[in-house]
Amino acid sequence: MALIALSDIRFAYPGHAPVLDGVSLRLMPGQRLSLTGPNGAGKSTLLRIALGLQRPDAGTVTAFGTPRRQEADFHEVRRRIGLVFQDPDDQLFCPTVAEDVAFGPLNLGRSRDEALAIVDRVLGDLDLAHLRDRITHKLSGGEKRLVTLATVLAMEPEALLLDEPTNALDPKNEGRLLEILRALPQAILLVSHSAAFRAALAPDALDLRDGRLVPS
Numbered sequence: 001m002a003l004i005a006l007s008d009i010r011f012a013y014p015g016h017a018p019v020l021d022g023v024s025l026r027l028m029p030g031q032r033l034s035l036t037g038p039n040g041a042g043k044s045t046l047l048r049i050a051l052g053l054q055r056p057d058a059g060t061v062t063a064f065g066t067p068r069r070q071e072a073d074f075h076e077v078r079r080r081i082g083l084v085f086q087d088p089d090d091q092l093f094c095p096t097v098a099e100d101v102a103f104g105p106l107n108l109g110r111s112r113d114e115a116l117a118i119v120d121r122v123l124g125d126l127d128l129a130h131l132r133d134r135i136t137h138k139l140s141g142g143e144k145r146l147v148t149l150a151t152v153l154a155m156e157p158e159a160l161l162l163d164e165p166t167n168a169l170d171p172k173n174e175g176r177l178l179e180i181l182r183a184l185p186q187a188i189l190l191v192s193h194s195a196a197f198r199a200a201l202a203p204d205a206l207d208l209r210d211g212r213l214v215p216s
């Protein structure tokens with residue numbers, strides 16, 4: 001069963017030509033899939049629609065076998081599928097790194113102690129323990145990107161949607177991120193302009209062109 005399936009999705013921002021004009025896509029457990037396409041092609045829009053952060057004009061989003069239409073339908077989807085946004089500032093909103101990483105688990109009903117144990121484990125796994133008590137908005141761009149991934153992994157999602165995860169990372173951290181992501185069991189849908197990163201993490205790719213997906 002697909003973790004997430006988009007079927008004949010159509011979407012236009014009001015007053016603009018369609019961004020998505022009949023897009024269908026399935027992400028299976030354990031699958032690694034890249035999404036390519038020029039700037040403005042609609043890749044981020046597609047990820048947001050998959051998690052119900054925007055509603056399509058037509059077409060169906062099905063997650064874990066159930067069609068999702070209303071906001072309430074997507075709560076479970078966003079709990080089970082993690083999206084790393086293109087801009088970390090859309091995702092980090094707590095005063096400190098530890099609070100940002102604990103936010104998801106606390107929201108899922110974990111106790112304070114359980115959430116703090118998850119914070120330490122996830123930050124340790126990502127080699128970010130030194131950032132634990134830092135003020136989030138004072139982190140560098142690359143540090144923010146890695147902390148954003150930590151906030152998503154803390155939710156123990158079944159799939160990851162990654163929107164330009166290497167943005168702002170130096171070559172060493174890009175290599176480390178690649179190692180970390182390759183070792184994860186989760187399905188990954190990767191949006192990246194880096195051909196090398198795509199080839200190493202998710203060589204199967206679909207190209208978004210003129211509102212449609214074609215094998216690349």
Ligand SMILES: Nc1ncnc2c1ncn2[C@@H]1O[C@H](COP(=O)(O)OP(=O)(O)OP(=O)(O)O)[C@@H](O)[C@H]1O
Nearest residue numbers: 013014016019037038039040041042043044045046
């Ligand atoms: N809120 C909005 N209102 C109007 N147009 C928007 C809005 N958000 C995005 N767009 C436009 O929709 C198109 C698709 O944007 P989107 O961010 O999905 O593209 P993308 O493929 O992710 O691009 P990039 O590779 O540059 O990140 C672009 O032309 C963008 O300017």
